[in-house]
Amino acid sequence: MIANCSGVDMLVLDDSLLINQGKSRACYLHPADSDLVVKVPVGKKKENNQSNITELHGYQALMREQIDLLCISHCYGFVTTSLGKGLVCDCIRDDEGLISKTIWDIIIYQDDCDVDHIKEVAHDFGRFLTRRDTRLFDLNLKNIVLKLRYDGVYEPFAVDLKGRFDNKETIPVSSYFKYFARKKMVRRTRQLIERISFFRENRMQWQ
Ligand SMILES: Nc1ncnc2c1ncn2[C@@H]1O[C@H](COP(=O)(O)OP(=O)(O)O)[C@@H](O)[C@H]1O
Numbered sequence: 001m002i003a004n005c006s007g008v009d010m011l012v013l014d015d016s017l018l019i020n021q022g023k024s025r026a027c028y029l030h031p032a033d034s035d036l037v038v039k040v041p042v043g044k045k046k047e048n049n050q051s052n053i054t055e056l057h058g059y060q061a062l063m064r065e066q067i068d069l070l071c072i073s074h075c076y077g078f079v080t081t082s083l084g085k086g087l088v089c090d091c092i093r094d095d096e097g098l099i100s101k102t103i104w105d106i107i108i109y110q111d112d113c114d115v116d117h118i119k120e121v122a123h124d125f126g127r128f129l130t131r132r133d134t135r136l137f138d139l140n141l142k143n144i145v146l147k148l149r150y151d152g153v154y155e156p157f158a159v160d161l162k163g164r165f166d167n168k169e170t171i172p173v174s175s176y177f178k179y180f181a182r183k184k185m186v187r188r189t190r191q192l193i194e195r196i197s198f199f200r201e202n203r204m205q206w207q
């Protein structure tokens with residue numbers, strides 16, 4: 001629903017639209033467009049909207065370098081919502097129309113999942129990004145969703161770009177030198193694949 005509040009259009013978000021929640025943001029289906037989501041800040045730093053601002057900057061920087069990048073959820077800017085300022089992004093959906101799940105949700109909660117296929121998809125995703133020198137270091141199980149295609153194949157999409165320069169380096173060499181960035185991407189991809197195996201094997205602990 002869109003309400004008019006002091007002359008400004010405001011999106012009304014409620015629990016029926018909630019898709020999922022991360023540490024700093026809750027992700028809602030856009031009430032007027034089912035191809036979009038709206039992310040609003042939650043938690044301690046809710047007031048400053050920092051995650052959304054960082055994500056939008058990260059997205060804009062990425063687009064300056066990688067104009068034809070399809071495997072991310074694109075960002076379209078801010079809107080006013082009943083829960084504060086929200087960032088509008090693409091909603092990633094399976095071919096059948098369901099909202100795509102994160103790797104985490106699939107490997108932890110889904111009994112019948114093809115872990116080998118997911119590891120292969122993660123490996124190819126990391127290799128694709130590395131070869132294009134796309135710096136997306138935050139390859140987290142909860143920040144990648146897998147779009148299920150009609151043929152049963154998963155297509156990966158990065159949905160959280162706020163940590164793209166998440167180097168964890170005193171001197172951020174990976175931000176300036178392709179060589180170091182590639183090495184880091186290879187390591188982060190390997191960690192991602194190891195985590196898929198580890199969390200799948202121990203999934204009962206996390207349910
Ligand atoms: N574009 C999207 N399409 C589908 N689901 C999404 C999308 N963006 C986020 N989500 C879901 O919302 C969760 C939280 O969003 P995220 O941006 O990762 O928030 P946080 O900054 O708190 O980590 C994700 O883990 C994912 O389940």
Ligand SMILES: [Mg+2]
Pocket residue numbers: 022023142143160
């Ligand atoms: Mg996240």
